[in-house]
Amino acid sequence: MIVTNLKPPYFAVIFSTIVEDSLEGYLETADRMEELAKQQNGFLGMESARTEIGITVSYWQTEEDIIAWKNNIEHTEARILGREKWYKQYQLRICKVEREYGFKKFSL
Amino acid sequence: MIVTNLKPPYFAVIFSTIVEDSLEGYLETADRMEELAKQQNGFLGMESARTEIGITVSYWQTEEDIIAWKNNIEHTEARILGREKWYKQYQLRICKVEREYGFKKFSL
Numbered sequence: 392m393i394v395t396n397l398k399p400p401y402f403a404v405i406f407s408t409i410v411e412d413s414l415e416g417y418l419e420t421a422d423r424m425e426e427l428a429k430q431q432n433g434f435l436g437m438e439s440a441r442t443e444i445g446i447t448v449s450y451w452q453t454e455e456d457i458i459a460w461k462n463n464i465e466h467t468e469a470r471i472l473g474r475e476k477w478y479k480q481y482q483l484r485i486c487k488v489e490r491e492y493g494f495k496k497f498s499l
Numbered sequence: 500m501i502v503t504n505l506k507p508p509y510f511a512v513i514f515s516t517i518v519e520d521s522l523e524g525y526l527e528t529a530d531r532m533e534e535l536a537k538q539q540n541g542f543l544g545m546e547s548a549r550t551e552i553g554i555t556v557s558y559w560q561t562e563e564d565i566i567a568w569k570n571n572i573e574h575t576e577a578r579i580l581g582r583e584k585w586y587k588q589y590q591l592r593i594c595k596v597e598r599e600y601g602f603k604k605f606s607l
Contacts, residue, residue: 440548486594493590
């Protein structure tokens with residue numbers, strides 16, 4: 392699902408990843424992290440896609456919300472597992488969304 | 500490929516899309532737009548993935564570079580085709596990348 396109806400300014404975390412061939416436990420943890428993220432203060436939405444690389448963008452009201460989510464214990468443990476087991480490479484970018492616009496066909 | 504070695508602050512355009520089932524001419528145009536984007540002033544890199552939704556993130560040195568790319572004639576024509584033929588929905592966000600960090604396994 393595409394996240395709409397947000398009002399800039401707010402914040403985006405762009406998480407670009409390349410994963411290992413063997414991903415035991417990865418999907419369960421990714422699902423749990425999405426569930427947990429949704430419960431955090433300031434969480435506004437999340438978009439994900441994966442082909443050769445994965446891109447997950449999460450949206451947050453403030454930078455403090457992003458830092459609080461980073462410091463969540465269960466999230467921290469999952470990140471340690473991620474570096475040990477699942478990720479060959481990742482890049483994480485913290486961004487301020489300054490403006491946006493959207494398009495939707497009437498037929499939707 | 501994941502884009503690395505950039506130095507914040509710079510800018511990101513997050514383009515999230517849902518496409519039609521029939522995509523005649525889409526891939527050729529998408530490839531051409533990527534080729535053309537790479538030739539623009541201030542272009543820093545691009546990342547793409549698609550499953551249920553597509554996410555393409557392009558990176559730019561300044562907001563003026565993004566506006567110049569938006570105003571490129573061939574790009575403008577492609578966007579008109581995109582709304583007519585290929586996209587059911589999209590959301591485009593212009594963001595300032597404030598900080599980033601990365602991880603890469605030694606074995607890569």
